[in-house]
Amino acid sequence: MEIHSHTHTARKKWTHYFWEFLMLFLAVFCGFLAENQREHLIEHQREKQYMVTMLEDLKADTGLLKVAMTYWNERNTSVDSVAQALDFPLVNANLTKAYRHLNRALDYYSFKFNDRTISQLKNAGGFRLIRKKEIANKIIAYDQFNNDAGVNIAYQYNNFYENVVALRNKAFVQEIINKIHDKYQNDLPPYSMNSRIDSMINRNKSPFSSQDQTISLFEFKNALLSFRKDFSNIRWWHDNLFAKQTELIRLISTEYHLQ
Numbered sequence: 001m002e003i004h005s006h007t008h009t010a011r012k013k014w015t016h017y018f019w020e021f022l023m024l025f026l027a028v029f030c031g032f033l034a035e036n037q038r039e040h041l042i043e044h045q046r047e048k049q050y051m052v053t054m055l056e057d058l059k060a061d062t063g064l065l066k067v068a069m070t071y072w073n074e075r076n077t078s079v080d081s082v083a084q085a086l087d088f089p090l091v092n093a094n095l096t097k098a099y100r101h102l103n104r105a106l107d108y109y110s111f112k113f114n115d116r117t118i119s120q121l122k123n124a125g126g127f128r129l130i131r132k133k134e135i136a137n138k139i140i141a142y143d144q145f146n147n148d149a150g151v152n153i154a155y156q157y158n159n160f161y162e163n164v165v166a167l168r169n170k171a172f173v174q175e176i177i178n179k180i181h182d183k184y185q186n187d188l189p190p191y192s193m194n195s196r197i198d199s200m201i202n203r204n205k206s207p208f209s210s211q212d213q214t215i216s217l218f219e220f221k222n223a224l225l226s227f228r229k230d231f232s233n234i235r236w237w238h239d240n241l242f243a244k245q246t247e248l249i250r251l252i253s254t255e256y257h258l259q
Contacts (some may be wrong), residue, residue: 047129050117051256054139055249057114062245068111069238072231077226078104086221087176090214096201100174103181105224106165110154113146113241132255142244150241154235160227167223170214176200 012091030072080100118139121127130136168177252258 027103054117058249099201113233118143153237160230164223166225169221171220
């Protein structure tokens with residue numbers, strides 16, 4: 001019988017296992033670093049995209065706000081014209097002038113800021129992605145200013161507006177107001193002369209000689225002047241809003257190298 005000797009493999013040294021472990025550890029660790037780096041890259045891309053759309057929103061808002069401010073200034077000119085035309089006693093009043101400016105004086109232009117990006121930042125937890133804390137804080141302050149001061153001022157102003165409109169309906173002939181609105185809606189300024197409308201006004205002057213109508217016009221003028229004075233709050237809101245918008249545009253453009 002033949003006897004075969006078994007070959008014995010040499011036992012591996014502990015250093016061999018150490019290097020195998022080290023290589024495996026490095027492979028897993030490098031994979032972790034790569035994944036972490038990829039996530040940071042994605043977050044930085046999302047951050048910049050948020051800032052791109054935020055900048056678009058702010059630029060659009062500044063354009064709309066400039067239009068609103070110009071509109072309100074022009075509207076206030078008509079408010080002043082109506083108030084000046086309603087002189088007492090009524091024999092001194094220029095009712096034709098008051099009617100011509102009435103529609104423009106009580107027209108309304110509301111401004112609402114674009115919260116597209118801010119809503120995404122709040123709902124998706126996007127504020128944590130903004131590494132520039134000064135910008136994040138100013139965006140939050142901008143949003144709070146609009147939702148607190150802006151909403152409250154607009155609410156108060158609407159109350160003044162509704163009060164003036166209610167008194168206007170008591171003091172003036174609605175048929176004439178409607179015809180002036182229809183005539184000049186897409187035509188000439190409402191204070192331009194129109195013989196047909198002016199004759200309607202002259203035919204309807206007689207009711208204004210009554211005591212009740214005089215009281216109605218007096219109440220309307222007082223409410224109109226209160227309405228005009230309250231515009232200072234709207235102006236304060238617009239001025240501060242514009243300052244916050246332009247500051248954010250400058251910061252975002254500079255920090256993120258955007259145009």
